[in-house]
Amino acid sequence: MADTTSPVPTASTRALIKRLQDDGVPVRRLWAPWARLGLWLIFVAMVGGLVDLSGVRPDLGARLRDPVYLLEIIGLALASMLMAARAFQEAVPGYEARWAAWGLPLGLVLLTVVLWFSQPMHGQVTVTQFIATGVGCAERTVLLAALPWCALLIGVRLGAPLAPARAGALAGGAAFLMAALLMRLVCPLHERLHLLVWHGLPVAGGVALSAVIGLVWLRRWRVRLSH
């Protein structure tokens, strides 16, 4: 039978409540997730501006008329934004994620992978050439992701993420997908292995690393009582 009696807090709990009450200084309320997302996107746009200064691919205008390329760009942008929004929500307890909050960005990522798989494969490229042309893309992806990633992690850390690894993974996913998008505006290569290895793997690695960092760093908002 369920116990329906109303439990009474112990004397030490009442003392703790008194202590917390005395420590109840004013706090600056966290901005709503959508407001923080807007701020992050402005920051990302500034990083994107740097890419524009450093030079986008010369045939970008023509490429954007290709529906597959356009779909890829839109898919990456939407997936990144949805993941960033979800990361900011993770910082606020009680935000229940709807199915679409998970399914849509994952579906868009999957779509991008499928589109990359559909690109032709150039068999004549030697391993040395493959590495020489690809390492630069991977490096630039990481460089482009770095600042938005840090900004997002700090933004999430300002809240109280209850699932720190997940929040970290989402932050990494958002930042690295955005970087992958910017790299697609720069890199002129449309080759399956190049895209999957040098554009895709940095994203996967970034998500994994970010989940670990989240697990360690984003959980520190809680102060545990010494038992």
Added chain:
Amino acid sequence: MDDESLRARSVQRTQWMRCAQRGDREAYGALLTDVASPLLRFLRRWIADPHELEDVHQDTLMALHRARHTYDPSRPFEPWLFAIARHVAVDHLRRRASRTSREVLVEALPEPGTDIDPGSPRLEEALERLPPAQREAFELLQLEGMSVAAAAARVGITTGALKVRAHRAYKALRTLLGG
């Protein structure tokens, strides 16, 4: 309590929290006092042991305190509150499971060491530093000389749980007494 009363109470909590975020200590105290019992009732569904329950209850109140800036008064208060409570409880259970898996229960409890006089101030001081649950297990077994079964019955827990507490108490005492 009918729906209307529940809604009114929820609105009142939201109002208290809004004031607490601005530094109103009276409102904050009223809120914490008001939610303490519902939280305890909620956590009791997860944790049976009264000492653990008290620890987790206090952890939850601390977490609420640390996260109070994340509450948005335009949203209902209870989902925010109970999400934190659920998180603290699950975290506690996960830690306990991981700790228990590393501990080996033995049939016979180890001797805590006979070189310390039960009435010595060093032991008393070390006991003071133990968590209440561990101190109680040690006192019942070693100072009052009760059997494991009798001590477990007195505390209201299983013999296994009592042995775990006693083991932890011995381990902590060995460290504290430099043994």
